[in-house]
Amino acid sequence: MQPTHHRCETLVIGAGLAGISTALELLERGCQVLLLDAAPRSQCGGQANDAFGGMLLCGTPEQRRNKVQDSPELLLEDWLRVAAFDADDHWGRRWAEHYAERNKADIYDWLRQRGVSFFPAVQWVERGNFGDGNALPRYHVAWGCGRGVAQTLARRMFEHAGLSCLFEHRVLGLETRNGAVVGCHGRSGSGDFRIEAEHVVLCSGGINGDLARVRAHWDPLYGPYPENILNGTDPRADGELHGQVQAAGGQVVKLGRMWNYAAGIAHPEPQYPQHGLSLIPSRSALWLDARGQRIGPQPLVGGFDTHDQCKRIGHLPGQYGWQLLNWRIAIKELAISGTDSNPHFRDRKLLPLLWQLATGNRQLVRWMVERCPDVLAADTLAQLAAKMAALAGDGRLDQDLLAATLARYDAGIRRGPALYNDEQLRRLQQLRQWRGDRVRTCAPRPIHDAGSGPLIAIRTRLISRKSMGGMLTDLHSRVLDGHGEPVPGLYAAGEAAGFGGGGISGIRSLEGTFLSNCILNGRRAAQTIAGDA
Known part of the structure; x- marks a missing residue:
């Protein structure tokens, strides 16, 4: 023919x-x-x-x-x-x-x-x-x-x-x-x-929908090529x-x-292999390594340096991290990048969007907890830690270290703003000076705080995005x-x-x-x- x-x-x-x-x-x-x-x-x-x-x-x-x-x-x-x-x-x-x-x-x-x-x-x-x-x-x-x-x-x-x-x-x-x-x-x-x-x-388009090509061109600046990498790009971009x-x-x-992101989570309804969603990560969450220790000494805080976040997650044991937060923080700060994850922006609905900014995005967080395999919730830290360990399945999580890390951070918050001596808290104060960020950033309060639960942990991985x-x-x-x-x-x-x-x-x-x-x-x-x- x-x-x-x-x-x-x-x-x-x-x-x-x-x-x-x-x-x-x-x-x-x-x-x-x-x-x-x-x-x-x-x-x-x-x-x-x-x-x-x-x-x-x-x-x-x-x-x-x-x-x-x-x-x-x-x-x-x-x-x-x-x-x-x-x-x-x-x-x-x-x-x-x-x-x-x-x-x-x-x-x-x-x-x-x-x-x-x-x-x-x-x-x-x-x-x-x-x-x-x-x-x-x-x-x-x-x-x-x-x-x-x-x-x-x-x-x-x-x-x-x-x-x-x-x-x-x-x-x-x-x-x-x-x-x-x-x-x-x-x-x-x-x-x-x-x-x-x-x-x-x-x-x-670029190459980032083809993970074989991503692997072939991977820059060791971000650590070894992560076998657990997620794909946030249509495979036809090959x-x-x-x-x-x-x-x-x-x-x-x-x-x-490449312009990849450090806060990828597995898509609950994948349309292709290793399909992931890219979070706009919470600023008030603690970002922890696989053991449950805070990533540092410079804390990871969303909105400052995506390139650095990718480098640091890529060099961690297991090449994944945990964001530890609570319901109060999640409904105000968590978002997923994309058109359909932001229906009020998509549909140009100003009043519902303003109401959501004022009261929190409960619908999204509830969906994430119920449907996304990398998003866990529990009423107590011990229950949450057990779920984290089961999801990771690598024996790395130290539950005592996790508890001590959270207690130390929360104690610093309880001392009050005049005595804040933590870089993440200083950044949160800076973020809240700009009106566009103030409505999306919680005032500092302890994560393990009565009335703010349940506790939430999100496993984050690198996600392939742009060439x-x-x-x-x-x-x-x-x-x-x-x-x-x-x-x-x-x-x-x-x-x-x-x-x-x-x-x-x-x-x-x-x-x-x-x-x-x-x-x-x-x-x-x-x-x-x-x-x-």
Whole structure:
């Protein structure tokens, strides 16, 4: 059976947020686009459909209303310090400079003009353990979460007559002629296909859905590859096209740089092997090692340095930790990252969200305790410890040490704020100074406290999430060859390109740089193809 042939002006491979942004920008400029994806049309939007929807932005009206005076210069200063670029990270650094300068106009304003709005409170994430992260609150959560962003743009995209789509078509390779990329070939349910195109834009995601590839590129900075790692990324994000880019002469760089999380828990209804959920971990919980001893001497506190959390969990015996907290803390502070785990954000319901912030998310915590295998609850510490030991099954937990650790911490709280001499308590006091964090952070009270139960323990593991390396691109989103020259006809955007330049974030992200760079990279590729970059 002969393959089906298609011809187009621009072929966009991947219908996630980067592909949608690329296609929409081209269509609005009067260009013709063929959008192709391995998934069905109902899953258009890809991983953005499941994302919480946070974006790192500066100079916005939301910042000004929250009395935050930010600037591109300050953002870039923070970015460069956190990224710690190597000497060969030329294009990653150039993209970072471009992002700092253009994020307000090219991401925020562009989204607002197309019907996307943001929650009025700006969050302050990735502050850094020593003030070496975000100097200011910059994390903007889109109303509707990631799905709302992706579907709002997709609806506009599908309105254009210049769009053709091929869903449930999987690309198996790129077509080249005289050193140029001129299309692709692959397979669908109805047979093989071949596409000829003047321009090919790869928006095919990263490698982190394929744990074999994650293992192959694992950086020992995070300890040995963890056999208990969880997968928080659709397995279809397998990096297959990275090899095709290399075969076509393009560079793929820094795949060992990943943005994983340290607070993964097993999904109670897994859709694929090792499927996990990524917690937004409680700040007031004690983070303990497998023995029940507090991780230290610098305590782990959520919201400060995700990169450091991953390193420290990855080097622990057993490569897992325990968060120890109680019901009062859990309903105020615990959350799961993602669209469907945050229905009030997803459905843009402000009043129910404000009520939940004031009274606690009992429904979520009850679901976690009842359904999630890594979340345990008990009325007494002895009962909880027995459940922890049974779940771990490795004989590491020392119940006496666990009790002594908790008693020591609680005693420090009972002495009162004037006598706090614990780094975690100091951080909690700092967090509560910012209004966006105050509503999500409990005032310090003992964990083993009458009326605050039951006690809760959560086993946390590393969870695979994002590729921060990828296809090397210049500021026009053109894929570069081994000599630093563009591969004719080939572009990349989003996670496939390490979110820009093969690694716009260096070794560590300021958080909220992933969805936003899918938009920035994709629009830049489209502008180049349309001749307007």
